[in-house]
Amino acid sequence: MATFLLIRLLRWTAGMFLILFVTYAMMFYGAGDPIRMMFIQGEDFDSEDEVVMLALRKKYGLDEPFIVQFTNYLNKLFRGDWGRSIRLQVDRPVIEMVRFRLAISMQLGLAATAIGAVAGIALGVLAALYHNRILDRLIVSSVLFINGIPIFVTLPMLLLLLVLQLKLIDVPYGWSGLFHIDAALPVAVIAIGILPILVRQTRSAMLEVKGQQYVTTARAKGVPEQWIILRHMLRPVLTPVITTLGLVMIGLINGSLFVEYILNIPGFGLLTIEGIKKVDYPIIMAVAVVGTLIIFVSNFLVDIIYPILDPRVRAQ
Amino acid sequence: MSGEAATGQVARIVDDGSVFAGEQRSLWQDAARRFSKNRLAIGGLVIVVLFLITAVFGPHVAPYDFLEQNIMNAFQGPTLEHALGTDDLGRDVFSRMLHGARTAALVAFFTTFISLVIGVAVGAWAGIQGGRTDELLMWISDLIQAMPGLLLVILINTTLRRPIINWFDQLYMQTRDPFFLNTLWLDYVLVFSALALIGWPGLARLIRGQVLSINEEDYVVAARALGCSELHIMLRHVIPNALGPLVVAVTASMGGAVTLEAGLSFLGIGIQPPNASWGSMLEEGRRLWQVFPHLMLIPAATIGVIQVAFVFLGDGLNDALDPRRTG
Secondary structure, X not given: OHHHHHHHHHHHHHHHHHHHHXXXXXHHHOOOOHHHXXXXXOOOOOHHHHHHHHHHXXXXXXXXXXXXXXXXXXXXXXXXXXXXXXXXXXXXEHHHHHHHHHHHHHHHHHHHXXXXXXXXXXXXXXXXXXXXXXXXXXXXXXXXXXXXXXXXXXXXXXXXXXXXXXXXXXXXXXXXXXXXXXXXXXXXXXXXXXXXHHHHHHHHHHHHHHOOHHHHHXXXXXXXXXXXXXXXXXXXXXXXXXOOHHHHHHHHHHHHHXXXXXXXXXXXXXXXXXXXXXXXXXHHXXXXXXXXXXXXXXXXXXXXXXXXXXXXXXXX | OEEEOOOOOEEEEOOOOOEEEEOOOOHHHHHHHHHHOOHHHHHHHHHHHHHHHHHHHHHHHOOOOOOOOOHHHOOOOOOOOOOOOEOOOOOEHHHHHHHHHHHHHHHHHHHHHHHHHHHHHHHHHHHHHOHHHHHHHHHHHHHHHHOOHHHHHHHHHHHHHHHHHHHHHHHHHXXXXXXXXXXXXXXXXXXXXXXXXXXXXXXXXXXXXXXXHHOOOHHHHHHHHOOOOHHHHHHHHHHHHHHHHXXXXXXXXXXXXXXXXXXXXXXXXXXXXXXXXXHHXXXXXXXXXXXXXXXXXXXXXXXXXXXXXXHHHHHHHHHHOOOOOOO
């Protein structure tokens, strides 16, 4: 077991370094000179500017060769120095920006996960209990339908419906805390985004459990049906649902990217887009670091939790 | 569930347990029967076919040039002259939507084609070689699949676009070949490649699994003993056996490419103006959506309908091509 986890940990760590390396290389050889862009958008320079640019490049360590820059970056990264923003909010420490933005996105994400998980698992269980009946078909095809529609279509459509047609809410714009009414729509839309994965996984796990002998035994002994569902079926159903954590995280990242962009919420997704549009190296790198970290930590967590929940896996 | 009789008649055990001898049907006939019973899937197929037809012929029958501006006519609602109204520059929205269909279909087609080529090659190589090669290739494909694809595509697109365009500028300076002057199509190539880069791992896994499972089959062992090459086995045995799942994967890949391209253009990263894309039309419509909602509604509804059609089609194909199902 320990060796298994160690191998997984090594694989994920190596993967993370590979992705950081590739990202850094792409930016080093690709993205264009941020200092030059900082000055004039591709227009002519006088010699004075060239001197200032050289000094600035030195300041940000952009005059070193690739390998030196990359190792320097990693060194500083571990010491909590993620560099300073070059163009977005000039000279502000990136880690500060990330911390501030991530706090907002995490509130959105956690609220959406909580709602999505409760609704998704409940719907999945319901669908399985009414297998091949109308309710099941309804749930399955609605989930298929929701799964098809991208979030950047769902949100504008909901805005048109709720704001213009029904006049139920004002345009939610910006961020005024999770418990402000403006947060309801973004949380709901992100929750809808992760719903299909959860419903599908719960439903198929539940169908598998439904026919098990111990369930029949419990029923024969006269255990009430709700009790069977809650005590006997839900736990083996939740185990495979945990494995979708990686996919759920991808859903949250995609969701926050579009939702924050559309509603101008200053979260991590908006930081990503702003940083990329302005070619702000340290911000883009920070986005790559945090993004890969979220994904790999959640995948590794699944590797750890799964054998704890499922004794059959532990035995292998 | 079926045992084959020598006469070409098949004894079938139907779902209710009764046995009947019927005419033999091929996998594809079976699949077609199952598919035609699925109304949602048929609806999806119709919409996807309409979309492809629009992509091919639409721009030729478009009532206006999709770039033609007429500021005097800006922000019109649907009228007789402009079926879907006009946008902020007075361009005909209907004509732009038709061009957007071509963009979306091009992206769907080329992205899927490139991922298919890479996926089949890598999957076959990993499956045949096994060992270290297999582990390394599957590690890389796991990595790509674990990452949020959109983030990767955004990174690739933003970082690689500028140097490639600069490189073309330099080439033009050196050669004075007008080929290097027009860089509009480069956006398309970049989007195809970036999307294919995150698209191949799924297909590679599929093919690898097929190679591994079929390698043990007697007829493959026999073919190998007769001196058939790995390429021959790949083309004659592995791919035909994987055709069902491949068709499903290709449908999903096309739908996914359309969404991702629209999403990229929506963020202002994918296909750049003046090329028309549904995603960038949605973004443009978003600016004044409370005053002119139709400019946001039309592209949003179109992307939504096409996506749902692809999903239902894929789901129907998945059910129909699963040979374990009967009826």
